[in-house]
Structure formats: structure tokens, C-alpha cells
Amino acid sequence: MQELSCVPDFRKRKEYAIGELLMGGLGMFLFRQDSRNEINNKRREAGFSKSFERCFGTRLAHGDSIADVLCRLNPDSLEEVKMNLMAGLFEQKFLRKHRLLDKYYPLAVDATGVVSFDHRHCPQCLTRTSKNGQTTYFHYVLEAKLVTSDGLCLSLASEWIENPNGEFEKQDCERKAFARLAAKLKKHYPRLPVCILADGLYPYEGAFDICQGNGWKYIFVLKDNTLKSVQEDLVLPRRRSPKKSCYHVKGGLRIASQYRFENGLAYKKRKVNWIECVEARTRDMPRERRPAKEKDTETHCFGYLTNLEVEGGNVIALAAGGRLRWKIENEGFNTQKRGGYELEHKFCRTSLNGLKNYYTLLQIAHALNQFVERSGVVREQLKTHSKETVKNIWRMLVAYMIFACEQEHFSSRNGNGIPPAPA
Numbered sequence: 001m002q003e004l005s006c007v008p009d010f011r012k013r014k015e016y017a018i019g020e021l022l023m024g025g026l027g028m029f030l031f032r033q034d035s036r037n038e039i040n041n042k043r044r045e046a047g048f049s050k051s052f053e054r055c056f057g058t059r060l061a062h063g064d065s066i067a068d069v070l071c072r073l074n075p076d077s078l079e080e081v082k083m084n085l086m087a088g089l090f091e092q093k094f095l096r097k098h099r100l101l102d103k104y105y106p107l108a109v110d111a112t113g114v115v116s117f118d119h120r121h122c123p124q125c126l127t128r129t130s131k132n133g134q135t136t137y138f139h140y141v142l143e144a145k146l147v148t149s150d151g152l153c154l155s156l157a158s159e160w161i162e163n164p165n166g167e168f169e170k171q172d173c174e175r176k177a178f179a180r181l182a183a184k185l186k187k188h189y190p191r192l193p194v195c196i197l198a199d200g201l202y203p204y205e206g207a208f209d210i211c212q213g214n215g216w217k218y219i220f221v222l223k224d225n226t227l228k229s230v231q232e233d234l235v236l237p238r239r240r241s242p243k244k245s246c247y248h249v250k251g252g253l254r255i256a257s258q259y260r261f262e263n264g265l266a267y268k269k270r271k272v273n274w275i276e277c278v279e280a281r282t283r284d285m286p287r288e289r290r291p292a293k294e295k296d297t298e299t300h301c302f303g304y305l306t307n308l309e310v311e312g313g314n315v316i317a318l319a320a321g322g323r324l325r326w327k328i329e330n331e332g333f334n335t336q337k338r339g340g341y342e343l344e345h346k347f348c349r350t351s352l353n354g355l356k357n358y359y360t361l362l363q364i365a366h367a368l369n370q371f372v373e374r375s376g377v378v379r380e381q382l383k384t385h386s387k388e389t390v391k392n393i394w395r396m397l398v399a400y401m402i403f404a405c406e407q408e409h410f411s412s413r414n415g416n417g418i419p420p421a422p423a
């Protein structure tokens with residue numbers, strides 16, 4: 001709340017303080033209300049507004065007043081608040097246990113679609129025209145999220161992929177946005193030891209340069225059809241390089257993994273290191289009980305390029321680090337789209353500022369909720385009731401917010417918490 005109150009106020013008429021309005025916007029996502037209408041409905045319940053005020057020390061403003069301020073607020077101010085909150089987490093050091101090789105914070109970088117329209121929404125929309133001549137207008141954002149093996153996924157910085165306001169030759173794209181995102185990350189987390197995890201779009205000269213220039217480590221997915229010269233050099237190592245095997249059972253599957261690696265492959269002026277993991281997965285049950293169509297064993301191959309020195313002792317940890325990249329899609333984008341945050345909902349149809357500010361509030365709320373979900377009370381509830389879900393716990397929380405004050409009202413009248421009997 002304190003951080004939200006520090007956002008510069010640009011308004012002349014003020015019924016609510018800026019911190020109150022921003023807290024209201026944040027509240028919509030904290031309580032997983034999937035639209036402005038939903039939070040307005042809750043606001044009409046006297047109990048909810050009262051509990052909100054008691055919880056956060058601020059009044060809950062009407063959704064329209066909140067939207068009005070979010071449409072006019074410079075999105076950089078809220079992004080700054082988010083980055084300051086995240087920088088604070090690193091200072092408290094409890095994220096240290098999630099570092100790769102006890103040294104590097106794993107940062108997944110990837111883009112996702114936020115909204116799309118069948119008409120031009122603003123001058124900066126990206127556009128795509130299909131074969132039948134229909135044009136779609138949309139907004140994408142590039143995210144750098146801290147990802148951990150136990151499922152934390154926290155937005156450290158966001159960069160919008162959008163066209164400039166004015167004339168341009170080529171549309172903006174993920175690679176161009178990555179250069180801007182990297183500059184932002186370096187500025188706000190200058191000494192953070194980072195390992196960038198990214199998909200098959202990232203093994204290219206520019207990304208290697210950016211990581212090297214910032215002193216960052218990287219693990220990028222290597223697809224079969226990228227970086228021809230590296231692929232040619234891999235013919236021999238694929239057959240002869242050191243091999244390490246491991247075997248484990250997970251989610252009803254028996255998984256046998258074989259790792260190969262090679263350091264110092266030449267790519268233009270630089271050297272890159274290569275890791276490959278071939279996984280054979282077999283359902284952990286006798287053949288006769290498995291579905292008839294199911295293959296005995298399914299094989300999957302994952303290739304990575306990295307600037308971390310690979311050796312027998314760390315190859316398994318590095319390949320696991322590379323695969324953490326998936327968390328940005330599952331725990332990150334999917335949860336924000338389908339886990340009650342409605343990332344793709346058009347919270348603001350007319351203003352680009354509004355769209356970006358709602359997005360940033362969603363990122364902050366999702367981060368805070370992840371810590372609440374990891375708290376003792378919620379964990380205990382999930383452990384005790386096997387069919388309980390986080391979504392349902394939040395539904396109960398909202399119900400509690402509505403009725404808690406009423407309950408106290410009755411308690412103070414007849415002292416036993418039971419509503420008085422009808423006359």
C-alpha cells in the first residue's frame with residue numbers, strides 16, 4: 001500500500017487518494033474478480049467494502065473511478081512500483097534457495113498475447129492480415145519472470161511489443177523487445193546474478209551479445225533447424241561426447257534420461273556449450289494393464305545451448321534448469337489466463353495506458369497471491385481436504401469478506417454471534 005501511495009498524483013480533483021484507487025484495482029485481482037463489474041457487485045455488499053477497508057486501511061472506490069485514473073496514469077510509474085517490490089524480495093534473501101547451481105536466479109523470458117481486436121484499438125497495435133484479407137489488431141507483452149522448481153513465477157519486468165506512435169517500416173517484434181527488456185532488467189537489478197532461460201527463438205547473435213554484455217548466463221533451447229554451423233559441429237559429439245544417465249519415477253512414469261554435453265563449440269566469434277537430454281518414458285504399470293494403443297516407451301529429446309561450463313557433475317542440474325522455462329507458460333501465462341485472473345479480458349477497451357496499468361496490477365496481485373497460497377493456513381487447507389482447490393479457497397475468502405462484518409455486528413448486539421430470532 002505504501003508503495004502505491006508513492007505513485008505521483010497528476011489529478012486536480014481528488015475524491016480518493018491515488019493509493020486508494022490503485023489498491024482498489026489491485027484488490028480486483030487479489031480477490032480473483034474477473035471483471036470490473038464483478039468487483040463493483042462486491043462493492044455494493046456493505047460487508048465487503050467494510051472488510052476491505054479494515055484489511056487494507058483504504059476505502060474501496062467504484063470501478064469507474066479506478067479505471068479513470070488507470071487510463072491516465074503513466075504505465076512506467078506502476079511498472080516501477082512492481083520492480084521495486086521485486087527488488088525488495090531479493091534483498092530479503094529467501095529466494096536464494098531457488099538459485100541455479102547455488103548462484104544464478106533462473107529468469108524465464110517469453111512473450112504472450114494480452115488482447116486482440118477485429119478493429120484498430122490504438123495507433124500502436126500490432127497487426128496481422130490473414131489470407132482472406134481479415135486484419136487482427138493485438139497487443140503482446142514480453143515478460144522476464146523468476147521461475148522456481150516448486151512453481152513460483154514472479155514478473156520481474158515486462159516490455160510491451162508494440163509499434164511506435166507514428167510512421168515505421170517494420171513492426172516491432174520479440175527480439176527487438178528483448179533488447180529493451182534486457183536494458184530495463186540491468187537498470188533495475190544491476191548486480192543480480194541471472195541465468196536467462198528462453199525458447200528456440202533466442203539462440204541468435206543479438207541475444208548472445210546482450211547476455212555477455214550484461215554478465216548474464218543463459219540456457220537457450222536449441223532446435224534442430226537453428227544455427228546450422230553449430231548443428232554441423234554436433235555430429236560427432238552426438239555420438240561420442242561424455243554420457244551421463246539417470247533414472248527416476250515421476251507422475252506414474254518411469255523415466256530414463258541420458259545426457260550428453262560438449263563445451264566450446266564454435267559459433268561465429270564465440271564459443272557455446274551444448275547439452276542434450278534424451279528421455280525415455282514408460283508408464284509405471286505392467287504391460288497388460290496399459291491401454292492397448294499405448295507405445296511401450298516414448299522418447300523425447302531436449303537440446304540446449306549455454307554459456308555455463310558443463311561437466312558431469314552439473315549437467316543434470318543445468319538440463320533441469322533449462323526445462324524450468326516451461327514454468328513461464330504453465331504457472332505464469334496459463335494461470336494468469338485461466339486461474340481466475342483473466343489476463344486476456346479487456347479490462348480497458350479504449351486506452352492503451354489503462355490496458356497496461358491493469359496488466360501491471362495483475363502481475364503484482366499474482367505475485368502476492370502466490371505467497372499467500374504458500375502460507376501455512378492455505379497449505380493446511382489443501383492438505384486436509386484432498387479435493388480442495390485454490391480457486392475455491394478464494395471463493396470462501398470473498399464470502400468471508402462479505403459476511404465477517406455482519407457477523408461481528410450480530411455478536412456485538414447479543415453477545416453470542418447468533419442472529420436474533422425473528423419476532
Ligand SMILES: [Zn+2]
Nearest residue numbers: 121122124125
Ligand atoms: Zn492497440
